[in-house]
Every structure is written in structure tokens, then in C-alpha cells.
Amino acid sequence: MKPADPSSLPVRRLGLDDVPRCLDLAQDRSWPREERKWRLLLEYGEGFGIDAPDGDGLAGTTILTRYGGTAAAVGMMLVASRYSGRGLGRRLLNHALAEAGDATVFLCATEYGRPLYEKLGFETVDMIHACVGRFDAGDGAHGGSGRERNATRLAEPGRDLAALCALDAEVFGADRSGLLARLFDFAEQVRVAGRDGEITGYGASWRSGDRVFVGPVVAEDDETARALVTDLARDTDVRIRIDLGDRRTELISWISGHGVPQSSTTAFMVHGGRALPGDRSRLVASFMSALG
Numbered sequence: 650m651k652p653a654d655p656s657s658l659p660v661r662r663l664g665l666d667d668v669p670r671c672l673d674l675a676q677d678r679s680w681p682r683e684e685r686k687w688r689l690l691l692e693y694g695e696g697f698g699i700d701a702p703d704g705d706g707l708a709g710t711t712i713l714t715r716y717g718g719t720a721a722a723v724g725m726m727l728v729a730s731r732y733s734g735r736g737l738g739r740r741l742l743n744h745a746l747a748e749a750g751d752a753t754v755f756l757c758a759t760e761y762g763r764p765l766y767e768k769l770g771f772e773t774v775d776m777i778h779a780c781v782g783r784f785d786a787g788d789g790a791h792g793g794s795g796r797e798r799n800a801t802r803l804a805e806p807g808r809d810l811a812a813l814c815a816l817d818a819e820v821f822g823a824d825r826s827g828l829l830a831r832l833f834d835f836a837e838q839v840r841v842a843g844r845d846g847e848i849t850g851y852g853a854s855w856r857s858g859d860r861v862f863v864g865p866v867v868a869e870d871d872e873t874a875r876a877l878v879t880d881l882a883r884d885t886d887v888r889i890r891i892d893l894g895d896r897r898t899e900l901i902s903w904i905s906g907h908g909v910p911q912s913s914t915t916a917f918m919v920h921g922g923r924a925l926p927g928d929r930s931r932l933v934a935s936f937m938s939a940l941g
């Protein structure tokens with residue numbers, strides 16, 4: 650019997666039971682086995698996968714995360730190396746795009762994914778620099794003026810969640826409140842910066858594998874961003890990673906001076922080149938590549 654054409658294999662919804670298979674697929678592509686991250690993404694977003702016709706786990710995955718009806722992120726696009734170049738990536742991405750409906754869809758592309766995304770109508774609107782290293786807070790200053798103005802404090806869900814979601818919606822331009830509510834369990838720290846009782850920024854740090862990720866970070870200016878990042882990263886005993894957009898030149902050079910240089914670059918792409926909603930000038934660091 651002729652083997653099935655992989656590009657016509659059924660796409661199915663992934664659940665938490667699939668996490669071990671997702672981890673194996675990630676490993677096949679030399680991605681780390683990030684269980685906590687996959688769990689969060691599969692719980693909050695919608696995972697789609699193609700079972701390997703040889704019966705050995707998953708041949709491909711993608712995760713679509715919707716923010717209200719207006720915006721959606723695509724992440725975790727993976728096709729097992731033994732099935733690459735046979736149309737599975739195209740099939741999975743087309744499936745996610747169809748599911749996303751009218752939402753503005755965006756993603757972060759590695760050099761491997763970019764050709765496929767361009768073929769399916771994504772356009773690069775920014776470059777994202779992943780900065781990785783052991784953060785050295787130095788003398789504890791934030792590199793700007795006095796600490797008092799930029800004091801940050803640990804956020805408390807009961808006290809801060811509503812204000813934090815309102816600020817995030819203004820900046821991100823779509824409703825991430827469901828995800829932000831989970832952030833308090835997922836993250837090691839969620840911090841807010843404020844002035845006169847008003848929240849002017851927030852940030853989170855979360856652990857995955859042998860790293861602590863700093864993100865999302867939303868801040869009204871670089872000084873507030875530095876204060877948040879410093880307080881989130883100062884006590885970490887491992888390397889941190891923070892993903893900063895191309896226009897954040899001052900922050901990139903500041904954090905590099907604190908032991909966290911640029912390590913890799915991805916393209917931030919939007920389907921159809923559509924304009925993203927919100928006020929992205931205050932969106933300092935993404936949550937993670939798969940979420941924007």
C-alpha cells in the first residue's frame with residue numbers, strides 16, 4: 650500500500666496529555682524540553698498537531714493563542730526533522746490561520762521558519778533580540794536618576810490585577826487578562842512600578858529549564874523599564890533571557906553592560922502586514938516568542 654501523503658494527514662487538537670510528545674518533538678529539533686512553558690501554552694492557547702504516520706509521537710505542532718477576537722499569536726511551529734519539507738508546516742500554519750478568523754495574527758520567526766511564513770503572507774515588522782546572560786546589578790542603581798522615583802514593588806493579584814490588565818490592554822491593544830491572571834501562578838515574581846498611586850509599568854520573571862525569562866515588561870519609559878528589569882533580575886542565580894525589539898537600542902546596550910548581551914535575533918512578523926493595535930512604544934519585552 651502507498652504511504653499516506655504527509656501533507657494530507659489530519660490535524661488534531663492537542664491537550665495536556667500530549668506534553669511528553671511535544672517535548673520529544675522539541676528535542677528532535679534541538680529545542681530545550683520546556684515542560685512548564687508547553688503546559689501554559691496548551692492550557693491557555695489552542696495546540697494543534699499531526700500524529701506521525703510511523704506511530705512514533707508527533708510529526709508537527711503549532712499553538713494559536715487568541716487575545717479576545719482581535720489579535721492572536723502563533724508559536725511552537727515544529728515539524729519533526731524526518732518529516733521536514735513535506736508540507737506539514739504549511740498545513741499546520743494554514744490550519745492555525747483559518748482558526749484565527751479575522752484576528753491580526755503575529756509570530757516570531759527563526760531563520761528556519763521565515764521562508765514558510767513569508768510564503769503564507771507574513772511580513773516582518775520588527776526584529777527581536779534575545780539577550781542572555783548572568784545579570785549583574787552592579788551597585789544596584791538603575792542607570793538613571795534616583796531609585797526613589799522608580800521604586801518597584803511585588804504585585805498582589807487582589808490589589809493590582811485589574812490595573813495591570815487595564816494598562817496592558819492599552820499597550821498591547823488586545824485583551825490578555827486571562828493570561829495575566831495566570832501569570833501570578835506561573836511567574837516567580839510580578840512587579841509593578843508606579844507614581845502617585847498609578848501603575849506606570851509592570852514586569853514578570855519566570856523560570857524555564859536552566860533560565861529565568863524576564864517578560865512581559867511594560868513601561869512608560871526606559872528608566873521605568875530599567876528599574877523593573879533590575880528588580881526582577883537582581884537576585885537570580887542563573888542566566889536570564891529578555892527579548893527586546895530593535896528600537897530598544899539604549900536598553901539593549903544597558904543590559905549588555907550588565908552581563909546580558911544579545912544572543913540571537915528573530916523576525917517579528919504580522920500576517921498580511923496589518924498594523925498592530927495598542928501603544929507598542931510602551932511594550933518593552935515580550936512574554937515569550939510564542940505569545941508576543
Ligand SMILES: CC(C)(COP(=O)(O)OP(=O)(O)OC[C@H]1O[C@@H](n2cnc3c(N)ncnc32)[C@H](O)[C@@H]1OP(=O)(O)O)[C@@H](O)C(=O)NCCC(=O)NCCS
Pocket residue numbers: 678725726727728729732733734735736737738739740757758759760761762763764765768
Ligand atoms: C520551520 C518548519 C516548521 C517548516 O516545516 P516544514 O514542514 O519543513 O515546511 P513545509 O514543508 O510545509 O514548507 C512549506 C513551504 O516553505 C518552504 N520552506 C520551508 N522551510 C524552508 C527553508 N528553510 N528555506 C526555504 N524554504 C523553506 C518550503 O519549500 C515550502 O514551499 P512550497 O510549499 O512552496 O514548496 C520546520 O523546518 C521546523 O520545525 N524547523 C525547526 C524548528 C523551527 O525553527 N521552527 C520555526 C520556529 S519560528
